[in-house]
Amino acid sequence: MSNVQGLTASVESNKPSISGLSRLEVRFEAPGVESKKVYANGRMQVRVWVFVEAVDENGDAVEIDLSPLQFSAKLIHFHNGQPLEGESYQNLPLAGWNASRYENGYTHDVPGGVQSGSAGSISGTPVEFWVSSSIEGQAQIAAEVTVQGKVYRSNNTLNPDGRKIPRSVVIHAEKSPVYGVEQFTWQSHEMRGSFEGDLLFRYHLGLYPGGKQVKLRRWESRQYEVGGTYPVLFCDTGLILGRDAPRSFVGVIAPSRATELDVYVSEWRKVEVNQRSGELTVIKGVPPQYVYTNQVRVEPFHFVAFDEFGNTHNLSIEIDIPNDEFVLRRG
Known part of the structure; x- marks a missing residue:
């Protein structure tokens, strides 16, 4: 041995x-x-x-x-x-x-x-x-x-x-709960700053069933890029005909862990995002003049939001061009 x-x-x-x-x-x-x-x-x-x-x-x-x-x-x-x-x-x-x-x-x-x-x-x-x-x-x-x-x-x-x-x-x-779109909050406000004529708006998406917050942790989408980890440009209207202004606008959904985001409007603009705990952020950018794009995106943007309990919520953002708005929908 x-x-x-x-x-x-x-x-x-x-x-x-x-x-x-x-x-x-x-x-x-x-x-x-x-x-x-x-x-x-x-x-x-x-x-x-x-x-x-x-x-x-x-x-x-x-x-x-x-x-x-x-x-x-x-x-x-x-x-x-x-x-x-x-x-x-x-x-x-x-x-x-x-x-x-x-x-x-x-x-x-x-x-x-x-x-x-x-x-x-x-x-x-x-x-x-x-x-x-x-x-x-x-x-x-x-x-x-x-x-x-x-x-x-x-x-x-x-x-x-x-x-x-x-x-x-x-x-x-x-069984996981299913919430109507009215249980979600979808609020926007114009951002203050020196953006050289560009207008920037921040949208906050939250979930408040019965008035009590259920925190949203993250989102995923496979409609364009595989999104969730990186920002996704989900809206780029191209030239809007039949009116003087605005002639175009863009929309970007921010990753849940991001604190800042670069959004191209007429130039690259650095904006703060995800400032509300448990809510997701979308940025809308409106240039003073039409900005050319070779990739128009105006279809409803479908994504899945994950809440703090791991439940999923199928949502979409409808691009309302006549009103220059993003509208939250189910599915």
């Missing part, structure tokens, strides 16, 4: 032998809460904790080696032991019920539901999962852990130490 093999064998033999688990607990961070709600959009997440503690044959506590070769954990469905789907790219909706080890940027508590609140007094360090669902319904969720090659489950099935552990939480996935 080589020295390396001998050292490995010695390390393995010195590891404490685990005869069973003294604790396999599945819970939310708020004590006493057994069920929570999410929207069934594949994005909104609920945090689920799994606590694991082990003992040796004498019943003494044994520290668990959390290295991948010695320990693993997953969430399972209580009724059949099937695992929730694993991790995936977190900015995309995930099919079915999913458990990720990574938190995304959406709000975790449904309005009117049980709030996360304080974790209270806890002992031990939990294994943390983030659960989402793209289907409506409910799931009773348990845990499965593998410790030193032995598999333990908390779905009331027989474990290697002869015990049954009935520990789980319930998550309800509700």
Whole structure:
């Protein structure tokens, strides 16, 4: 036997032998809460904790080696032991019920539901999962852990130490709300500044169902460029005939994380955007004289707005040339 093999064998033999688990607990961070709600959009997440503690044959506590070769954990469905789907790219909706080890940027508590609140007094360090669902319904969720090659489950099935552990939480996935266009705010005002004859207007898009804000986080569109990360020129009227002024105008929708934007009117103009928390921004530019374009865009601009809960809202901006306006529509 080589020295390396001998050292490995010695390390393995010195590891404490685990005869069973003294604790396999599945819970939310708020004590006493057994069920929570999410929207069934594949994005909104609920945090689920799994606590694991082990003992040796004498019943003494044994520290668990959390290295991948010695320990693993997953969430399972209580009724059949099937695992929730694993991790995936977190900015995309995930099919079915999913458990990720990574938190995304959406709000975790449904309005009117049980709030996360304080974790209270806890002992031990939990294994943390983030659960989402793209289907409506409910799931009773348990845990499965593998410790030193032995598999333990908390779905009331027989474990290697002869015990049954009935520990789980319930998550309800509700249908995402649909809001009429009247629940959205669409306000514009002229921007002050030295723009050498160009007129610039800032439009703010917000969502206020029942007068209470639901923050809009971002938007996407594939109508022209793949938009959302970069600004999209969605309107360029070209020459407007039959009147003296204005003879043309343009419209640009700003990325949600931008603070400034360069908009070409008669020249490039730097403007401030996204000044209202939880609202999206559109800029309209009107030059004093017609500005030539070889790319006229006057069709309604279709995009998807994502709110703080991960729900999507199909919207469009209609280009009202006779009134020199942008009109917000559904779909």
